[in-house]
Amino acid sequence: MRQMRFLHFSSGLIAGFVNFLYPSACPSCSMPTDNLSFSPFCTQCWTSMKKYSGPSCSVCGLPLVSDYADRCRSCLADPPAFCRTSSFGIYDATLASAIHHYKFLGLRRLAGPLAHLLMFYDTAGIDAIIPVPLAHDGLKDRGFNQSLLLAYTLAKKKRLPLIMDILRKVENTAPQVGLSAKERTANVRKAFVCIGRVPDMNILLIDDVMTTGATVNACAERLLAAGARSVSVLTLARAGIL
Numbered sequence: 001m002r003q004m005r006f007l008h009f010s011s012g013l014i015a016g017f018v019n020f021l022y023p024s025a026c027p028s029c030s031m032p033t034d035n036l037s038f039s040p041f042c043t044q045c046w047t048s049m050k051k052y053s054g055p056s057c058s059v060c061g062l063p064l065v066s067d068y069a070d071r072c073r074s075c076l077a078d079p080p081a082f083c084r085t086s087s088f089g090i091y092d093a094t095l096a097s098a099i100h101h102y103k104f105l106g107l108r109r110l111a112g113p114l115a116h117l118l119m120f121y122d123t124a125g126i127d128a129i130i131p132v133p134l135a136h137d138g139l140k141d142r143g144f145n146q147s148l149l150l151a152y153t154l155a156k157k158k159r160l161p162l163i164m165d166i167l168r169k170v171e172n173t174a175p176q177v178g179l180s181a182k183e184r185t186a187n188v189r190k191a192f193v194c195i196g197r198v199p200d201m202n203i204l205l206i207d208d209v210m211t212t213g214a215t216v217n218a219c220a221e222r223l224l225a226a227g228a229r230s231v232s233v234l235t236l237a238r239a240g241i242l
C-alpha cells in the first residue's frame with residue numbers, strides 16, 4: 001500500500017513536471033492535467049465517468065423511460081442479429097470527449113484506460129472477442145483500429161481469445177453521419193465479410209460507439225452466417241439517443 005501511495009505520488013510529480021514543460025489542459029474542465037495515465041484529462045473528470053445504470057433495451061441497449069419495458073419498439077418490430085448490447089455510458093460529456101480524443105485526435109494511449117471502462121462486462125459464456133474492423137482506407141487514414149485496441153486489451157485482461165482476422169470490412173462506406181437508420185443499414189450491409197468460420201461460438205463484438213446499431217448488426221449477420229451461436233455487443237458509449 002505504501003509503495004502504491006509512493007507510485008501515485010511520484011506519478012503526480014512527474015505529471016506536474018511534464019505539464020510544466022508542455023502545458024496541457026483537461027478538455028473537460030480546462031484545469032491543468034495532473035496525471036500521466038489518462039492525460040490530457042484530469043483525474044477528477046476521468047474518475048467522474050460512471051457506468052450508465054438506468055433502464056435500457058435488453059437487446060440494443062437503448063436507454064428506456066420505463067423500468068418495466070424490456071425491449072424498445074424497434075427491437076420488438078425488427079429484432080437485430082445480435083442478442084444483447086452493453087455500453088459503459090451515454091455518448092456525452094467527458095466520455096464523448098475522451099472517445100473523440102482517442103479516435104479522431106490520435107491519442108492512442110487512451111486505449112488502455114478506455115478499455116478498462118469495459119471491464120464491468122461479465123464475459124461468462126463468451127468464447128471469443130472480435131473487434132468491428134475498419135476498411136483498409138480507414139485504417140490508413142487513422143493509423144490504428146480503435147475497436148481492435150480496445151478488444152485487444154479486454155481479451156488480455158479477461159483471458160479470452162481475440163479473433164481479428166476473420167471479420168473484414170471490404171468496402172469503404174460513405175460517412176454515416178446524417179443518414180437515417182434505414183439508410184445506414186443499407187449503407188453498411190454489404191461492407192462486411194467473414195472469411196472464416198466461428199462454429200457454435202458465443203462471440204463478443206467490440207466497437208467504440210453504437211449509434212443506430214447498423215454497423216454491429218451487419219457484423220452480427222455475417223458472424224451468424226459463419227456459424228456463430230450468438231453475438232453480443234459491447235461498446236464504450238451509446239449515441240444517437242435522448
Ligand SMILES: [Zn+2]
Nearest residue numbers: 026029042045
Ligand atoms: Zn478535468
Ligand SMILES: [Zn+2]
Nearest residue numbers: 057060072075
Ligand atoms: Zn432495442
